[in-house]
Amino acid sequence: MTEPLIVGAMVRTLGAYPSGWRYPGAHADPRTDAAILRRVARLGEDAGLDYLFFGDWLATGPDLEFRDPYLLARIDPVSAVLFLAGITERVGLIATVNSTYADPYAIARATASLDLLSGGRAGINLVTGAEPRAAGNHGRDAHADNTARYDRADEFVQALRLLWESWDDDAWIADADAGVLIDPRGLRAAGLEGTQVRVAGPLNVARPPQAHPPIVHAGTSPRSRALAATEADLALIAGPDLASAVQARTELRALAQASGRDPDDLKVIVPVLPVVAETDAAARAIVDRLLLLVPIDDGSSGHADREAFPPHRSLGAFLDAAGVAPDDPVRAASVDDAVPAAVAARFDEPAARTLELVRVRTGRSPGGESPITWRHLIAAHAVPAAFVVGGPSVIADHFEQWREARAADGFNVLSAFQPAQFEAFTQLAAPELRRRGLLGRTGETLRERLSLGAPRLVHGRVPVG
Template identity: 35%
Template structure:
C-alpha cells in the first residue's frame, strides 16, 4: 500500500508562501497551527508527519524565515493531540552526542506510544559548524563515517535494556532486573560511550530510522541503516534508478529490500482545473525575492551568482568532487538546469516551490495520476507530501487527492496498526543483547 508522509514546513513549502494571502505568517510561532496540520494528516490516514531541522540561521534574515520550534519540543506537543500518526524529527549526527539523542528519541517514542522516527542527516555547509566550536564542517566522507558509528552507538543504547527488564515488584522492592540492563562499553574512532541508557527500551524497540541523502556515501549509509528514505528525484527514470539501486544495495547487505521505503518529495500545486493550478503556481513564483533565491542557489552550487544575469544560463560549475556540502542536491540542480536549458531566473522559479523536489501542477486527478505512475512503475513506495501553502494546500490534497487514491485501491482507508513501524509494515527489531527476545515481535499485519 502506498505510503504518504506530510512534510511540515511553516506556512508552506514554497519559499514565498508566507507572502501569499492564503497564509498567515504569524502562525509560524503558533503551536496550534502545527497541531491542526498533524490532526488533519492523521484524519486522512497519513503514515507520519516529518519535521526538517537545521542548527543555523541564514545570513539573509531580511527575507528568510526563522524556525520557531526544534523537533523534540514540537513533536512531543503533536503527540499529545494525535494517537496514530507517526512523528519523524530531523537531528544531525554532526552536532550532538549519541547518548543525548538516544535518550531523546526513546523519550519521544514512550510519550507517543511507539510513533517516533529519526530522520538522520549529517549536515552540509559551514554555517552550522560555526555554532559548535568549529570553523568548517567535516569532509563529506568523514561525516558519513561518523554517522555510521553514531548509529552503532545509538541502537546499542536502545538495546541496553531488555524489554522485560522492568519488574516493578513492590513486594520485594525490585524495580528492574539488573541482569537485563547492561553497559555497551563502546570505544571507537569518534565516540566512547559506556551506557546503559537511563530510560527503558523504546516501545518500538528502535524508533523508525529515516535518511535523507542521495550521494554515493548517502546511498551506502541508507542501504545499511535506513528503513525509509526521503529523496529528491526530478524524473521517473531517475526515481526508478535510485529506488532499484538502493534496494539492490540493501539486499547485498542481507536486508529485505522491501523494508527500505523510498519516499520522494512532491509539491502538489492543486486547482479545480489545470488553468487554475497554473495560475496559483505563477502567483507564488511572482512573490519570490530574486536576489534572495539566487543567494541560496549560489550557496548550494558553490558559485557566487550575485552578479550573474538572470536571463542567461548558469555559468560553468565546479565538479561535484569539489562540493563538500549536499552533493546529491548539487547534481540534481545541475542536471535540471542542463536538461531543460533553464536560465537563472527560470531555475530559481523551479526551485522556489520545492528546493529541488518535483513540483506537480494540475487537477487532483493529474496529481493522483503522477503518484500512481511513480508507485506502480517502481520509482517510489510513497511520497513525502510538501504542500506549497499550509494549511490550504494540505486540505486540497486530503479532500481531493486522497479520495482518488483510495478509489484506485492505492491508499488505506483506516489505520491497521498503532505504531509507526506497523504503518510501514516493519518488524520490531530484536534486542541484540537479550537472550529471550522474539525476533519477529511486532510484525505488522
C-alpha cells in the first residue's frame, strides 16, 4: 500500500494571501497571535497533520503591508515552536533559522532543547536570507553574497550535527550508589574551525531524542539545491505546476543519490493554498471576496498616494500587460465595470490566462450573469496565487494527482486567512484525504513520521536510546 503523503501546515497568522486579513472574521492583530497559534496547533494535531512549519523574515517595512502583510510583525519562530511544544503531543514543530545571522551554538542548544521538551518532534528550516534590510538589523553594512552565505550554511549544518552529538546516549550513568553521574568518554567537543563558523562545544544539553532533528531547506540557486540534496531531510520547492515540480523532484533526488545518499531519505515538499468550503460554489465565493478585497488604485481609496503602494495595481497597468492600445476607449472604464467579452477576446496570452484563472476560481465570466470586473483582473494579475478552490473532493483530487505523478512527497498547506480557512481544511478536506489514504502517517518522533530513517552521524555511533 502506498504510504500517505507528508502534510504539514505553513503557519502565517495574518493569512497567506495579502487581502486575507480583511476577510470578515479573519485574524488581523499580531498582538493576539498566541490565541491563533493555540487554535491552529489544536486543529492541526487533531487532524493528523505531520508538522507545523514557521517561516521567518528578519526585517520589516511599510512596503510589506501590501506585498506580504504577514511579514510585518510576527512571533519569532523558535519562540513559537517552544510555546507550542507544551500544548501539543504529536505534531512536529519546525522553526526557521537564518544561518547568515544566527549563532550555531545557540541554535543547536535551542533545537536540542525543543527536541527534548517535545519528545522528539523538533525540526529546523535553514535559510540564508534574501532581505537586504536584515544586515543593518544585525550590525552589518551589507548582506553577504550568495557564495559567502552558502559557505557559512554548509559549516553551520556541520556545527549543528557536531553539537547535537556532544553526548552519547549511554554517557549519562546516574549511578547514585557509586557516585558516578556521567561517563566522560561519552562527552565530546565539536572542535569546528571553519572559514565561516567556529565552535568549540560540547553542547550543554542532553542528546536530542532524534539525535539529529530533521533539517529543511528551500531554494533555487545551484548552491541551494546542492545544500538541500546533500544535507536536508525535507527540500521545499516552489512547484508552480505539475511538470516543473516533477522535474525539480527528479533533479533533487538525482543530486542526493550522486552525493551518496538514499534518495528516498530526501522528501520533496511543495506549497498548496487550498480555499476550502463545503461546496465548490461556496469556495469560489471566498476567492471572489478575496480578490475584491485586494487594495488597488481605484482612484478613490488614496492608496496610490502612499509611497509604499505597488505601482502595478491599476487599470492602466493591467491593460498595458494585456496589450490594449493606449488610445483604446476601455481605458476610461471604472475598475468596477464589467469586462466586455469583446475586449477580453483581444487580450494577450498572459492576460487571457489571468482571465481564465478568475473564471475558474470565482465562477464569474465575461458577459455572464455574474460578470468579471476589472477589479478582479487587476487583483489577480497583481497578486497572483496558486489557489486550489473547491470542496473536499477537489482538494483531495489535487493531492492525489500530484502524488500519482510523483511531483511531491508532501505538501505545506497555506491558509488564505486565519483561523476559518485552516479550520475548513482540517475539518472538511483532511477527513477526505484520510479516507483516500493521502493523510495519516505514524511515528513517535518527527523523523519517524517522515520516514527518514536513522540520521547520518558525524561520529559514526548509532544512538543507544
